[in-house]
Structures are given as structure tokens and as C-alpha cells.
Amino acid sequence: VGEVYMLVNTAMNQEPVKENIPYSWSKLAQIKSDHYKALAHYFIATILCDHELQSGDDEDQQEKALSQLYDYVPEGLMVLTILKDKVQRKQLGKAHLRKAIVYHEEALRVCGLCKKLRNIDVLQEVLTAAHKRSLLKYAQQETEDDFLSLIQAPDILPKTEHKIETIAPHFSKVKVKDFFYRLGPLTVFSAKQRWTAPRTICIHHEAGELGFSLKGGSPVQIYCLDPVCSAASMGLKEGDYIVSVGGVDCKWHGVNEVLEKFRSMGEQPIEIEVISCQDTAASMHSKSATYSVGMQKTYSLICLAMEEDKIDQTKKVPLKLPFLSWGTKNRQKAASTLCLPSAVAGSSQIKKKLSPFTLLNTESSLY
Known part of the structure; x- marks a missing residue:
């Protein structure tokens, strides 16, 4: 052995x-x-x-x-x-x-x-x-x-009549408790989706009707909600998932089981807990828009402004004047009646592309 x-x-x-x-x-x-x-x-x-x-x-x-x-x-x-x-x-x-x-x-x-x-x-x-x-x-x-005594014991030769066989483990014989059972079905309650906190809705029977229908497997989902029913006024939305009925967890219950719980309540008001799936894409867009307004000079905007300046510099190549003619040109420009401040400002606005950082201050610069 x-x-x-x-x-x-x-x-x-x-x-x-x-x-x-x-x-x-x-x-x-x-x-x-x-x-x-x-x-x-x-x-x-x-x-x-x-x-x-x-x-x-x-x-x-x-x-x-x-x-x-x-x-x-x-x-x-x-x-x-x-x-x-x-x-x-x-x-x-x-x-x-x-x-x-x-x-x-x-x-x-x-x-x-x-x-x-x-x-x-x-x-x-x-x-x-x-x-x-x-x-x-x-x-x-x-x-x-x-x-x-100087005798050393020799090693014992191993010998057995028992044939060694591999025994495959039977995992089904051992009953274990699933730690994730309380979360509900993992196809719905996973990290891929964002859920709101459970909301308590008190449902009152109206002429024997609840004002909505149920669909889906486990958990069940609100379907065909009447917008004028009492449940809708309490905050129930179409597409909400029912996670508990009367304080009893029903994430693993189907439509028939949830309806059976509703019937067992009789004419008494029914308290249910529902959750809604959050739109992750909309939340990400709103966050990015908020950050863009709060941070006027982000790294992407700075890089965009630098690229636009480079493009303007390549397009606008200044004309090199002769060394002896710069004085004559300046005197002619000063004596000309067409070089008004308004005309200069107008031409610069047409030819020059403003950077994103000066767009907010354009109106104030004109006055």
C-alpha cells in the first residue's frame, strides 16, 4: 500500500x-x-x-x-x-x-x-x-x-493480492447547497444586467381583476399593464419582474405558481416586490454627456483643437513680402479707409475656424 x-x-x-x-x-x-x-x-x-x-x-x-x-x-x-x-x-x-x-x-x-x-x-x-x-x-x-547492534533493516518487497481499480466519483450522491440559489436564475440575474432596488407595490382587486397579465418563466414579468389601474398608480411598470409575493421569494416560480399565490390571498390586498432592468447604454451616454459639460478641457478636445490648428496653419501660408516693401505696405494699410475694425473682424471670422474652447466666448468677443 x-x-x-x-x-x-x-x-x-x-x-x-x-x-x-x-x-x-x-x-x-x-x-x-x-x-x-x-x-x-x-x-x-x-x-x-x-x-x-x-x-x-x-x-x-x-x-x-x-x-x-x-x-x-x-x-x-x-x-x-x-x-x-x-x-x-x-x-x-x-x-x-x-x-x-x-x-x-x-x-x-x-x-x-x-x-x-x-x-x-x-x-x-x-x-x-x-x-x-x-x-x-x-x-x-x-x-x-x-x-x-549494527544491523540495518532491509526494505520490504511490496506484494498484494488486491487489484487496484480506479473508482470514478459519483457527484450526484452528495447533496450540496447552491450558494447562488437565492440570487435567482443566472440567465436573468447576472452581472450583464443592472437592476433597480426592489419596490413594494400594494395591489387592490378591482372587480376581480388585477389590471395586468403575467408572462415568462421564472421569474415572471408584468405584461399588458392597464395604465389606469391601482397597481400602475403605485409605480408598477410594464416589463417589471416579480421577485416576491406576500413576503415569499418567488424568483424561481413560474406564471402558474405566482397566480396560485394571488388566488390564495383572496380579496385581501397583495404586496409584491418588483424590480426593473436599467438601461446601461442610456446611463453611459448620460454620464459621458455630464462629464463633457463639467470638464471643459478634456484630453480628446485638446487633441482635436491641436489638430485643427495644424490644418489651419497648413492651409494658410503667409505671403512673404520683400524686405524693402514692408514700410510701404504698412503706410498704405494705415491710410486706407477700407481697413475698418468691423471689416477686419468679419474677415477673420469667415477665414478662421474657431477652436472648441473659443466657441463659448464668441458672442462676448463680438461686443
Whole structure:
């Protein structure tokens, strides 16, 4: 079992599986691998320390069973000698106990490194109990000449008669509670649409009629609203969605279920809660218009004005006058009776394209 969990842990740490599984899963596989290896060494040590070859036992069968445990026997030992010699058998058993304690301590160490596994009390109790049992067994076999024992316990060959099969999880067997159930159908109540706060409408029966019809699945929608009915005067609008009737949530109810609730109220006034879908496009346009008025010099307007100035400069190429004629031209312009201020202002308005920032001040500049 420990060998299989070791292979599982190795597979979990390979790409791309490593990036797609939680960290605690791979660590739990490592803990189980060390734990079951420790149990294997503990039970082998128990057999070696507590078992003695009896006269009626089949030596060949016992020797074959012991030889199948190891890939190799420690140097200086023989399988048949271990079965017959109590001292060698005890030394090998204590070596297995030491190795079991090492695996138990490694499992506890790895469990302490993972925060999620560290908070699982049952796992901590199982690992601690197995570790204490191995320590107690080793203390019972301890003698004064233990420092002379230099035998290292060999690894145990894994063997099982159980065939490993993958068991697919059946998610339908586990009943869970949907956290988003109270929101209503996600096709309607999603982040793609903006809704108003629920409004309470008190409906009074008028000659056995409500003044509107219902349509749609869940939730139901107001349809064919009579504009002169009491519900319309209370603020009910066509296209509103009913989310509760009489304080009972009905986001998942269909038309028949909502009508059944209306009938159960009898002639009493019915309180319903409705919501309306906001027009996101209209709200965005109104916001952009408000920002344009409030911010007279936005970045886009500044860039537009700069581009228009560049176009005007390219179109209006001033005529270069000779160096000696500038005085004559100025005297003629000053003496001319056609160069009136009004004429100058009029010509500049016709030829010059005003920037967006001077449009608001055009009238004030003329007076």
C-alpha cells in the first residue's frame, strides 16, 4: 500500500498534474506512503520479536515466507538461522522498529508542514497513535547492549493480492447547497444586467381583476399593464419582474405558481416586490454627456483643437513680402479707409475656424 501511494505521489508531482491539484493532496499521498511503510516494518518486527519456531512447524514453509519479504538478507545473516536463533531474530526485529519509527516521524513532519492537513485532528491522532505504539514496542525490546547492534533493516518487497481499480466519483450522491440559489436564475440575474432596488407595490382587486397579465418563466414579468389601474398608480411598470409575493421569494416560480399565490390571498390586498432592468447604454451616454459639460478641457478636445490648428496653419501660408516693401505696405494699410475694425473682424471670422474652447466666448468677443 505504501509503495502504491509513493507512485501516486510521484505522479502528482509531475507536469501538468502538479499545477492542477491542491498542494495538500500530494502531501497527503506522501504521508500515507510513509505511514503504511512504517506499519509494514512494525508488523514484521512484531512477528520477529514475538514468534518462535516450534517443533511442529514446517521449516521450509517458514523459510520461504521469510525469504519473500526481502530482496536481500543483511550481511552475516541467513534466513534459517534467523528463524532458529532468537538473538538474531530480535536484533532484526529491533532494526525494523527503528525504521518504522523513522517513517512515522517523517509522516508527522510532512503533516506539520501543510496547514490544511495540520488542522485535521483525526489525521494527527492516527499518526501520533501509530508512532507511540512503535516507540512502546521498541522500548520493550531495548537492552543494555543495544549499541552493539549494527544491523540495518532491509526494505520490504511490496506484494498484494488486491487489484487496484480506479473508482470514478459519483457527484450526484452528495447533496450540496447552491450558494447562488437565492440570487435567482443566472440567465436573468447576472452581472450583464443592472437592476433597480426592489419596490413594494400594494395591489387592490378591482372587480376581480388585477389590471395586468403575467408572462415568462421564472421569474415572471408584468405584461399588458392597464395604465389606469391601482397597481400602475403605485409605480408598477410594464416589463417589471416579480421577485416576491406576500413576503415569499418567488424568483424561481413560474406564471402558474405566482397566480396560485394571488388566488390564495383572496380579496385581501397583495404586496409584491418588483424590480426593473436599467438601461446601461442610456446611463453611459448620460454620464459621458455630464462629464463633457463639467470638464471643459478634456484630453480628446485638446487633441482635436491641436489638430485643427495644424490644418489651419497648413492651409494658410503667409505671403512673404520683400524686405524693402514692408514700410510701404504698412503706410498704405494705415491710410486706407477700407481697413475698418468691423471689416477686419468679419474677415477673420469667415477665414478662421474657431477652436472648441473659443466657441463659448464668441458672442462676448463680438461686443
